[in-house]
Amino acid sequence: MAKIKENKQASTEEKIKEAARKVFTQKGYAATRTRDIAEEAGLNLALLNYYFRSKEKLFEMIMKEKMQQLFGVMTHLLNDKATTLDQKVEQIVSNYIDMLMQNPDLPLFVLSEIRNNTGMFRQLQVGKLIRNSHFVKQLKERQPGLQPLHFIVSMLGMVVFPFVSKPVFQSLEVLSEDSFAEMMKQRKVLVPKWMKAMLKVK
Amino acid sequence: MAKIKENKQASTEEKIKEAARKVFTQKGYAATRTRDIAEEAGLNLALLNYYFRSKEKLFEMIMKEKMQQLFGVMTHLLNDKATTLDQKVEQIVSNYIDMLMQNPDLPLFVLSEIRNNTGMFRQLQVGKLIRNSHFVKQLKERQPGLQPLHFIVSMLGMVVFPFVSKPVFQSLEVLSEDSFAEMMKQRKVLVPKWMKAMLKVK
DNA sequence: GTCTATACAAAGATAGAC
DNA sequence: GTCTATCTTTGTATAGAC
Known part of the structure; x- marks a missing residue:
């Protein structure tokens, strides 16, 4: 069951999710700042709200x-x-x-x-x-x-x-x-x- | 080893500590708001900083x-x-x-x-x-x-x-x-x- | 010691240019 | 889609009256 699109570099959305997985699991919801996630993903803070509506929505998904x-x-x-x-x-x-x-x-x-x-x-x-x-x-x-x-x-x-x-x-x-x-x-x-x-x- | 002063109602300082114990242990440091503690203690927010210098100091003690x-x-x-x-x-x-x-x-x-x-x-x-x-x-x-x-x-x-x-x-x-x-x-x-x-x- | 009001800082969300 | 700059909310800390 391979993915159809398998780009060398992950998509922006996937980068955010991957960063969120890491930071949320390490620090927990309350201690995590959306800025931490953006930084970990090497991306801008605004993109989090572009792809996921809010910190909470992103968290629920993870x-x-x-x-x-x-x-x-x-x-x-x-x-x-x-x-x-x-x-x-x-x-x-x-x-x-x-x-x-x-x-x-x-x-x-x-x-x-x-x-x-x-x-x-x-x-x-x-x-x-x-x-x-x-x-x-x-x-x-x-x-x-x-x-x-x-x-x-x-x-x-x-x-x-x-x-x-x-x-x-x-x-x-x-x-x-x-x-x-x-x-x-x-x-x-x-x-x-x-x-x-x-x-x-x- | 009984306490010398044993008032019927706990001192303000002790009320704050008791409230802090409860809220911190239930929600953790990051998710706890100093307002929660003040409310739980039935006291004003400013008193937390009067008795303990900061949220962090209070936490360390607990x-x-x-x-x-x-x-x-x-x-x-x-x-x-x-x-x-x-x-x-x-x-x-x-x-x-x-x-x-x-x-x-x-x-x-x-x-x-x-x-x-x-x-x-x-x-x-x-x-x-x-x-x-x-x-x-x-x-x-x-x-x-x-x-x-x-x-x-x-x-x-x-x-x-x-x-x-x-x-x-x-x-x-x-x-x-x-x-x-x-x-x-x-x-x-x-x-x-x-x-x-x-x-x-x- | 205790309170009200407020300053200040941190963090989440958004507007608008590119 | 991505960025910079900014608005808004929330939460900590403090000033000052009583």
Whole structure:
């Protein structure tokens, strides 16, 4: 599915979007100035309002993209009838870590922005999708005593929390950039093993 | 250590600080307007600058308080020579959950603000404190093959991530306020068990 | 110490030339 | 489509009366 027009240099519109992605995810909506975005794009401030009506409209567009990115990783895996529970966990963990290594600011960005604007998620039907998923069904079979949400939150926490807390551990000087990458690589193997062990508890 | 003056109504200075705590932790520095704080305190805007020199100074004061609160929970427990590793985990998990139930916005607040201002943590000597702790020593003895940081990040993730991701799960309509409280109560018991099981893996 | 009114600065949006 | 210059709004800080 290649683009029809594939210019060497991105279009102005795309330059703005790319700059907006970077600045918004790094600093958050409120701390971002439209001037930052224009500068990052190497363009004039007026062009932002020419292509997108306002800061808010531009933000909403980026936000939708980012939420899609964050949930898209797992939604189709959840309903794969062909895989076992353990295989699903392996795939979700591995895919998430790969994606987040490419987008380390993504989780904190989405989590912070949702705080002030809870309505933003309503449109996505992810909630129903999770509740009715094959994954949740398999979970209930394996461990009837455990609330599926406990397991899901734990699994995602194992994967996402390192990215969210990275700045803290780095400034505490207990973690370098390299050792973080190494750690996340190890987690691809460790987390699924841990989750298996957890399901046997009690 | 009771205060000498304990007036029925808080002093103006304390009213401002209390309002600032609330608004800053809910919305973050950039999204907070000094007018919000004044209004929340039921006071005039000019008083903020009378008692604290600027928005930034007021923020720094609150931020120091909040970081103290976040780390204070565990620092003394880490070096308790009288407790076993398992007991330390139980205590840290339990204390953290209790404290965070009272301050649910705290983690996301600190994590977001640190992102833009990494230097803020340098002053705290928490890094060294962790590395040299009795807790880490016990961890290394129990499971020489496992990086202590893996364990610490996992443990904190199990406890903190639910608070950070709560707004998401709530807007996905898979979690109510009541069931969240119930879930965290269960986690006081579950997380230590899980951590024990994880230490046996591999 | 507390308030009202206002100055000043920063940031978003737009007009109009090219 | 892109730019410079400018208007407008919003938010922080201060002056000065009480």
